[in-house]
Amino acid sequence: MNYEKIIKDTLDSFGVHRSYTGYNYVTYGLLLILENKDRMDCITKLLYPDIASFFHTSWNCVEKNIRTVVNSIWDSQNTELLNIIFNKSAKDKKPANKEFFKYMYDYIVKISDDALISECRICIRCPISNQYCETLNLFCKKLLDSMK
Secondary structure, three states: OOHHHHHHHHHHHOOOOOOOHHHHHHHHHHHHHHHOHHHHOOHHHHHHHHHHHHHOOOHHHHHHHHHHHHHHHHOOOOHHHHHHHHOOOOOOOOOOHHHHHHHHHHHHHHHHOHHHHOOOOOOOEOOOOOOEOHHHHHHHHHHHHHHO
């Protein structure tokens, strides 16, 4: 399974700009967590330093840039995907980075399971309107089914 593609597709579905430095930090961080789930238990001591080392920066910058991505996702108009991953309601407060990684990890593991892919609905945003698009979702589902 291509976890990196799943992560990037999910971030793209939220409308997170790839120009955000935190985009790459989140992607790499989730890949590290998928390698070793223990990194999620102590993100300031294990995860942030590993990401900072890989990208030649400080762990403080990593934390701040990931928080920017979390803010962007939380303000996303893709409410359906927010509900699927974070069980977000209108009164919920934004998750901390650690909670964000936990929710994203759970979501990635869930959709990477081959038995669940056909049941899972991947939310795709229209590149023109930047809104959820049912037609694109159906197209992608058919494409995934044909690749099996």
